[in-house]
Amino acid sequence: MNYNPSQIETKWQEKWEEEQAFEPSDSLTQKKKYILSMFPFPSGRLHMGHVRNYAIGDAFARYYRKQDFNVLHPIGWDAFGMPAENAAIKHGRHPKEWTYSNIDYMRKELNALGLSFSKTREFATCDELYTKWEQEFIIKMFEEGLLYRESTTVNWCESCHTVLANEQVEEGCCWRCDNEVQLKEMPGYYLDIIKYADELLDDLSLLEGKWPNQVLTMQENWIGKSQGLEFEFELSPESKAKLGGNFEKYTVFTTRPDTIYGVTYSALAAEHPITKYLLENNLLDSAVAEKIVTITNMTEIERAKEGKEGYDLGLTVIHPLTGEEIPVWTANFVLGSYGGGAVMAVPAHDERDFEFATKYHLPIKRVIEGGDELPYTGTGKLIDSNRFSCVDSDEAKIAIINEFEERGVGKGTTNYKLRNWGISRQRYWGAPIPFVHCDSCGLVAEKVENLPIALPEDVEITGKGNPLDNHPTWKHCVCPKCGAEATRETDTLDTFVQSSWYQFRYATNPKKWEEVGIDKEDANYWLGVDQYIGGIEHAILHLLYARFFTKVLRDLGYHDIDEPFENLLTQGMVLMDGAKMSKSKGNTVDPDALVEKYGADTARLFTLFAAPPAKELEWNDSAVEGAFRFIKKLYDRKSKVTGTMLPMIEQSSLDKVSKLARVKVYEALQKSTDVYEKTFAFNTLIAACMEALNALDKQDNAEVWTEGMYIMLNLLEPIIPHVATELSEALFNRENLGAILKVKEEVFEQDSILYMVMIGGKKRTEIEVDPSAANDEILAAAKEAGAKWLEGMTVVKEIVVPGKLVNLAVKPI
């Protein structure tokens, strides 16, 4: 009978469903593997990126299940987010209805791929039960002081009508809709991720060799730790007077305290409180004031493009060591969000300060030796630096920090580029932030017994404003503390909050889902995730947030895990004609159509064969045909198998081609452990199986065929599970799928070994020698075979690489 994928695949999918074949055991003593592919957003249909992600994850899960591990391989839905609301606006569908019907459809698609997911642990993050526990965590974080509400400058996406976290701004644009992000002052909720910055940074070392370097470096840079001196500039008496006595001094941060004697001016951000005060009280020239307001309205990117620009604020401060009076400017390159929004400027030793000083004719004073020209940003001996002159930079940094600390005017400190995580979103389709605004009690957390605070179903989504805020009744509530009338918070949580703890939810036995958010014992057993698979685009976003959440939940006592994802594999994108597949470009391949035409096994085989998982995968229709051909051929060769179990083969009875076929089969077997546990190069394992099948085809020994198929089906089952299981059942009663197969070394023993003969570093000829031949014999044979090239030469060195080659180094006589 010919290979009929749809019949075989339906049959096994039904059987697996019936057998509940992929549920992990409740026993927490067995050795375990937690295999996790990043869960999908229920956008409506699977795309090839999903197929690749889940094909990789499934191969791991099935491989380890076979080795008798208790395997947790769950799936769920990252279900909150803007697209559901966009669907509501565009097609008038309720976000909830849209989301859950998408999930139903996509669940079927996943099923049709034969993925070995646990069915009992599936959930959607928009399930009220999930929201309930998430809200509990949020309240705990508030109680611990890790969550706070403040009004500050935020990134605002007008098209999504919401605030974005720093991590969600890519080159000044919204990560989701690519609209330009504006700066806006408004209140919001923040998680104190900076409190964990040091641990997040230090623990990256635990992930070395287990996560891609690229991701580790990106996180390190994103956290952006730098150490230096923080000190205060005291305003001159006239300046204090000008500011109406409202300001005495302000703080600056520098990583180069060794250049402190080179300070010739100070610069404030346009957002700095002093700049703001001057503006608000009309203390600046109106033209200057106007310019500064213009800067305020620009994004950081626009400011960078503009070039250095600034204005003298007519203020002076006292240099803390020299007592000199130095001018205060405002400058567009000073960031409001970092280091207090003010800098000391050392034009001689900082490129930006130099450019600015040159433009505005401010003095430039060299205080570090070295370099031919200014600015010189390297280190060296200090000059013109009072008692620190002649000291080296590194030493001077420490000494100067000490000096500040002794005088009580500054201190050594650490700064981070990382900003606290803004988690408020002004959208409907998210988890409500469980707080209440009370006139007398202020900001109050909801009572835990009132959770979940669920979304109202009757909502109008127009795309204008915040739907929860616009809802006529939902926000009216009573204060959980004093019982007075109060207003419910109408912001919802960033969807990245949900994906920050889902790995713990899966690990929690679903029998306990009603009682707890995370079960400690379950979590400690299953976590960390032994293999996490997903796209590189989450290198900062999700992967940083999830690491942070893991540490916070640990400190809140929910579990004892430090790092959520033990090993990370970042898969490459799926490309077509060199570009990422996307609907707008029209270069997509529909997984459903692919499965219908060739079957799930072919789709899976191709995605794993066409490229190693970390690399980009270029789509190729005819290569898909090739994968299909291989499966057909494999299926066809079942007729070659005569036995029903692994035969004992007398190696010496075989002819050369059969021996070679065995070698190829066992080479593939040998390779498989490496591939599944170390290199993840599924493409090479598949190639090895193809070679083995080609070699088997060249011979006709039934026992060698039986053994070959027995082993190959075992190796291929994680990749092409339907056809492999079908054949295993028919031929071997599935006996070959469970066992860990052992490599038989005798297979690799050969009658003779082919040695390459190199003379003078060049490949010249080959000799065939007995495996037991001594080096002398091999050399003699090599010299005889290579006599032609040895004429007129003397051999100066003889090298024999066992089993490989002979190299004779020669020179003319």
Add this chain to the structure above:
RNA sequence: GCGGAUGUGGUGAAAUUGGUAUACACGCCAGACUUAGGAUCUGGUGCUUUACGGCGUGGAGGUUCGAGUCCUCUCAUCCGCACCA
């Protein structure tokens, strides 16, 4: 600018980590079977040369009996961050 990667046939890619470069697959060429085929099977396929041979892993050096692999320099492409004081 800083950081991370990657450069191997016409294409996707291999190479047991210093030991026969291009396995496997696609494509292409030829043949077989066919009324025919875009089905299937067989063979061939780095470049160059009539041949012997020579040349070939982005480029230039170096170490070594031997380099895709190690070292130095360099070029190109991709990704991330980007005025972080």
